[in-house]
Amino acid sequence: MVDVAVVGAGQTKYGNHPSGLKAMWAEAASKAFSSIDGDFKPEMIDEAFIGTIAFGGAQLGNTAALLTEHSGMDGIAVRRVENACASSGFALRDAWMAIKSGQADVVVAGGIEKMNDLTPERKRYWLGVSGDTEWERLAGLTFPGTYALMARRYFHEHDSTHDDLVHVSVKNHHHGSMNPQAHIQKEVSFEKAAGGFMVADPLTLYDCCPTSDGASCVVLAADHVARRMTDTPVWIRGSGAASDRLALHDRPSITQLKATQTASTKAYAMAGLDATQIDLAEVHDCFTIAEVIATEDLGFAPRGAGGQFAREQQGSVNQGNTTINASGGLKSKGHPLGATGTGQVVEVFKQLRHEVGTSRQVRDAETALTHNVGGSGATCAVHVFGRER
Amino acid sequence: MMPAMVWMGYLIDALDDFTVIQSPFTMEGIRVFGADSDATTLAVAAVLHRLQRETINSISVPEGVDGLSIALATGVAMHTEEMEDEAEWDVLMSEEATLVLARHGADVHLTAMDVEIEVDAGFYHAMERAWDQELSVTHVSQGAYVSRAQYEEAGTSRLSLTGQLAEDGPVWPPRFNHLVDSTSVPERTLQRTGTIQTWTTLSAAGAPSEFSLRAPLLGGISTVLLRLDDGPNGVFLTVDDEDPVFAMDSRMELVFRRLYAQEGFIRYGLKARSVSG
Numbered sequence: 001m002v003d004v005a006v007v008g009a010g011q012t013k014y015g016n017h018p019s020g021l022k023a024m025w026a027e028a029a030s031k032a033f034s035s036i037d038g039d040f041k042p043e044m045i046d047e048a049f050i051g052t053i054a055f056g057g058a059q060l061g062n063t064a065a066l067l068t069e070h071s072g073m074d075g076i077a078v079r080r081v082e083n084a085c086a087s088s089g090f091a092l093r094d095a096w097m098a099i100k101s102g103q104a105d106v107v108v109a110g111g112i113e114k115m116n117d118l119t120p121e122r123k124r125y126w127l128g129v130s131g132d133t134e135w136e137r138l139a140g141l142t143f144p145g146t147y148a149l150m151a152r153r154y155f156h157e158h159d160s161t162h163d164d165l166v167h168v169s170v171k172n173h174h175h176g177s178m179n180p181q182a183h184i185q186k187e188v189s190f191e192k193a194a195g196g197f198m199v200a201d202p203l204t205l206y207d208c209c210p211t212s213d214g215a216s217c218v219v220l221a222a223d224h225v226a227r228r229m230t231d232t233p234v235w236i237r238g239s240g241a242a243s244d245r246l247a248l249h250d251r252p253s254i255t256q257l258k259a260t261q262t263a264s265t266k267a268y269a270m271a272g273l274d275a276t277q278i279d280l281a282e283v284h285d286c287f288t289i290a291e292v293i294a295t296e297d298l299g300f301a302p303r304g305a306g307g308q309f310a311r312e313q314q315g316s317v318n319q320g321n322t323t324i325n326a327s328g329g330l331k332s333k334g335h336p337l338g339a340t341g342t343g344q345v346v347e348v349f350k351q352l353r354h355e356v357g358t359s360r361q362v363r364d365a366e367t368a369l370t371h372n373v374g375g376s377g378a379t380c381a382v383h384v385f386g387r388e389r
Numbered sequence: 390m391m392p393a394m395v396w397m398g399y400l401i402d403a404l405d406d407f408t409v410i411q412s413p414f415t416m417e418g419i420r421v422f423g424a425d426s427d428a429t430t431l432a433v434a435a436v437l438h439r440l441q442r443e444t445i446n447s448i449s450v451p452e453g454v455d456g457l458s459i460a461l462a463t464g465v466a467m468h469t470e471e472m473e474d475e476a477e478w479d480v481l482m483s484e485e486a487t488l489v490l491a492r493h494g495a496d497v498h499l500t501a502m503d504v505e506i507e508v509d510a511g512f513y514h515a516m517e518r519a520w521d522q523e524l525s526v527t528h529v530s531q532g533a534y535v536s537r538a539q540y541e542e543a544g545t546s547r548l549s550l551t552g553q554l555a556e557d558g559p560v561w562p563p564r565f566n567h568l569v570d571s572t573s574v575p576e577r578t579l580q581r582t583g584t585i586q587t588w589t590t591l592s593a594a595g596a597p598s599e600f601s602l603r604a605p606l607l608g609g610i611s612t613v614l615l616r617l618d619d620g621p622n623g624v625f626l627t628v629d630d631e632d633p634v635f636a637m638d639s640r641m642e643l644v645f646r647r648l649y650a651q652e653g654f655i656r657y658g659l660k661a662r663s664v665s666g
Contacts, residue, residue, distance in 0.1 A: 124598040134535055134543060135562055138648055138658055139624040140610045142597050148589035149614050149624075156587070156637055201590045249614055249622040250562075254587070 003389050004099045005226040005233030008036035008219035009342075009349035014334030015183040016116045017213035021059060022070040025050075025112050028215035028339075029071040032108075035349075036219060038229040042072035045219070046104035049094045050080055051087030051111035052338030055126050056118045067112065082338075084130035085286060087111055088216065089341030089372025089381030093239050096383075099222045106225060110217035111339035123211065130375040132247035143286065144208055146248055146376045148200035151289035154255045155202070160307030162194070162202050165288035167310040169193040169206045169331060172285060175317060176328020178360040181346075183212045183334030207288040212334030216343035223389070234352045237273070237367075238384035240266030246378040257377035260297035264371070264382045268299075271367075271384035275299030278322050278384070279365040280351055282344035284373040285329040291315075294371055295324065298382070323362045326351060341372035341381060352387050393502035397434040397644040398423070398628060398662055400502045406495035410435040412486035414630065415505040416513050420485040423508075423630035424516050424607065425646040428488055429455040429657065432480050433548075433645040435490040436463045439478075448490075449476035458657045461544035462645050464578075508630075512606060519602040526653035540656055547658055548645065550579040552621060561621040581643040581659070583615035586622065588635050599649045603629075613661050615641060625661040634663045 010031025012024050019027070033042060050064040059066055064078040081091040088111025095109035115123065128142035136146065155161060170190050176182040188206060196204030219229075226233045242262035245251050251258065268274055275298060283298065285291035292306035300322050301309035309315065315324030327333045327347040330340060348368040350356050368385045393400040395413070402409045410431050412422050422431075432454055439445060440463065449468040450456045456467040459480075468476030481489040483499065491497050543562070545551040552561030554575045567574045590611040596604035604610050611627045613635075627633045628646055643659040650656065 121598050121601065124596075124601070128597050134539060136624055137597060137599075138535060138547075138656065140591060140597060140600060140612045140626045141624060142591070142595065144595050145589050145591050145612055148591075149587045149612070152589065153587040153614075197592070199592055199595045203589075247562075247624075249624050254614070 001100060002102065003223040004096050004220055004236045005223065006218050006236065006345060006349050006385070007221045007226050007229040007233050008032045008040070009217070009346040010035055011181060011216035011339070011343050011346045012214050013181050014212040014214035014336055014343070017114070021112060021114050022067065024114065024213065024215040025067040025110070025217070026071045028110060028112070028217040029108070032217040032219050036229050038231070040229050044106045045073055045076055045108050046106055047095070047098050048073055048076060048078040048108040048110070049091035050078065051082070051089070051091035051341060052080060052113055053082060053084060053087060053126070053130070054080070055113050055115050055337060056122060057126075058114070073108065083379040084374035085284070085335070085337045085340060086372045086374030086379045086381055087338040087341065088343070089370065089383075090241065090379070092218065092342055092345060092383060093241050093381050095220050096236055096239050099220055105222045107220045108217060109220060109342055110215065111342045112215040113336035113338045114213050115211040115336060116213050127211070135247050135249070143376065144200035144203055147287035147289055148203045149248060150254050150293070150376070151202055151287070154289060154293065157255055158304040158307060160292070164292060164307035164310045165203075165207050166190055166193045167313060168285065168288040168291045171310070171313060171316050172325050172329040172331040175326050175360050176332025178358045179328050179333055182328045182332050183210050184332050203287060203289070209286050209330040209335040212336040214334060214336030214339045214343065216339045216346050218342050218345045218349065232353045234349050235386050235389045236383055237386045237389070238267035238269070238271030239381075240264060240270065241379070241381045242266070243379050244377055246375065248376055256293060256303070257297050257373065257380065259377050259380035260294060260371065260373065260382070263380045264298050267369070267382040267384045271386070273367060273384060276321060277367055278369045279367050280323040280326050280348070280362040281369040281371065282327060282347055283324055283329065283371040284340070285325060285331050286335055286373070288331065290373070291324065291329065298369065298371060300324070317360050318363050326360050326362055341370065344370040344372060345383070348385050352385060393504045396438050397642070398631065399431060399434050400504055401435070401438055402500045402502065403438060407489055407491035407497050408435045408439055409487065409489050409500050410438070411488070411502060413504045413506050414486070414508045416508050416510055420487060421508065421513060422486045424603075425629040425660065426486070427647060428453060428482055429458055430645050430647065431486070431488045432459055432490065433462045435488060436465055439490060440465070445478055447472070447476050448478045448480060450480045451482055454480060454482070455655065455657070457541070458544070458548060461541070462548035462657070464549060515606050516603060519606060520650065523602055523650040524653060524655065535656060537654060550581060550643070550659065551576050552579050552619070553577070558620045561617070561623065579617055579619040579621070582640065582664070583617040584638045584640055585636065586614045586616050588613040599651065611635070613641065615661060625659055628660045628662045631662055633661065640664050
């Protein structure tokens with residue numbers, strides 16, 4: 001079966017973006033296209049999959065057609081992919097499957113979200129639309145609340161305290177301070193992160209990712225055309241995806257994400273790798289507790305030892321076996337919901353081509369993983385990448 | 390005054406032919422509803438108390454009381470004008486936050502109860518204004534949208550904890566897989582008690598938008614994840630007018646209260662309050 005490579009990747013800076021949807025998407029696509037150093041024209045693209053929640057409701061219908069119309073992809077088959085915050089992780093998987101199926105050779109996967117042009121009221125409405133509305137939302141929960149429930153239970157079940165979450169925040173802000181694409185490019189001290197404004201007890205402001213505008217775009221190609229497009233493709237070696245009960249209370253455990261475990265098991269098996277062989281991972285740290293749990297679910301730390309992993313700063317760039325969130329993660333790089341999954345791929349693309357150019361470059365990186373979660377874990381897409389096929 | 394018995398956060402006096410139930414709160418000498426209570430929530434508590442010792446076949450309710458929600462929460466049929474017989478029981482309202490559930494035609498007299506928790510007048514009036522604003526028909530969706538039809542479909546499971554009986558125990562909230570394989574699933578009403586598995590208090594700034602008018606007045610809103618005594622887990626807001634004991638495995642009971650209002654009608658639900666023992 002055909003192998004699939006990432007041959008181009010680009011994104012806007014995340015944050016309060018001055019542009020609207022069309023200009024943001026065009027910028028991300030332009031950067032992705034210009035990162036392709038070999039034979040490429042937009043006319044070569046067969047299909048496009050664009051992940052977005054369409055936050056705010058401004059362009060809920062036919063979002064993808066509107067965006068590709070403004071980025072040189074007129075006339076191709078496009079669709080919007082929606083799986084909450086995992087929308088573009090699944091767009092990537094759909095694009096990968098399109099090539100794997102033999103129906104397409106060059107496919108675009110991307111994502112976009114415009115979040116900061118809304119009134120606070122409208123923003124808070126949209127921030128809570130991906131949980132189980134009828135049961136969780138009527139119990140007063142948005143995602144800070146949901147992850148706060150998980151955090152407190154995690155502390156109860158394991159040898160962990162809020163200080164472990166503070167270590168995650170400090171690390172990711174350190175990484176993000178070196179990333180010119182990050183929403184929040186500044187260091188945060190342990191003391192400041194520990195004493196942040198309480199959002200949802202026990203989670204403070206420094207445990208929560210920002211709401212960001214942003215777009216990201218990656219170009220995938222089948223092996224028989226990839227080599228013409230670049231000398232340094234990044235190969236997708238494994239893809240796994242899964243779902244779980246939408247509502248937290250419907251799951252047997254709320255301190256692990258079954259969807260992550262299932263998706264990563266599939267992705268590792270397809271790649272022929274295990275967690276110890278991954279050099280860097282971009283994990284879905286929408287809240288700091290999510291990174292602690294993800295390090296366990298993805299196999300970087302034993303069950304119950306995610307807090308210790310953070311405490312010992314094993315995920316800091318070039319400190320442990322696997323660097324976690326070299327980009328700054330959602331916490332610092334930002335979280336433009338639909339753009340996040342393929343935005344993780346943009347980071348991995350640069351890291352595995354050794355093009356980062358600052359001290360957050362993971363030394364001799366050969367393998368990488370992306371982990372994109374929808375909601376509190378109802379959907380998850382995991383991909384494993386390598387410099388080699 | 391007689392010593393009050395507390396039932397689901399309210400004061401109650403149950404006699405042979407009628408039950409008096411009232412709010413424990415007063416303001417400047419007048420008995421007033423708590424922050425998430427009204428005549429409907431009092432009526433539900435009175436009916437549930439009565440059902441502990443006898444069957445009730447039908448009830449009539451006065452205007453301003455949500456008969457459908459009472460029926461969903463208690464399983465007792467609402468009396469309608471089309472029915473030939475008189476209602477077996479009547480809900481009677483007094484001017485203050487007091488209500489009587491009386492056998493039809495019974496001779497009723499109000500009892501004075503000895504609990505009076507004074508509430509701050511500023512807080513009380515601010516909450517009233519917030520509810521009025523929320524209840525406006527022009528207050529449309531900037532919150533979780535649960536339509537009237539959706540509210541009613543899930544009514545018995547939301548308001549009376551009706552679950553499904555599966556081979557390995559009760560399932561709640563109910564699932565719809567049985568519609569796929571065309572099997573029937575027996576129902577079972579779960580106990581309204583459970584233990585805390587985890588909890589959080591959202592700041593007013595972080596509360597969902599449907600609570601945005603009242604959360605600042607309450608200093609945020611709290612949610613618990615309970616393991617119900619019958620097995621399933623559920624998430625519930627805590628009652629607005631009490632301070633729960635938040636601790637792992639501490640016990641709570643579920644009581645009928647207002648959740649929020651939108652587009653002119655109130656969504657009721659079960660909220661958690663601490664119980665001892």
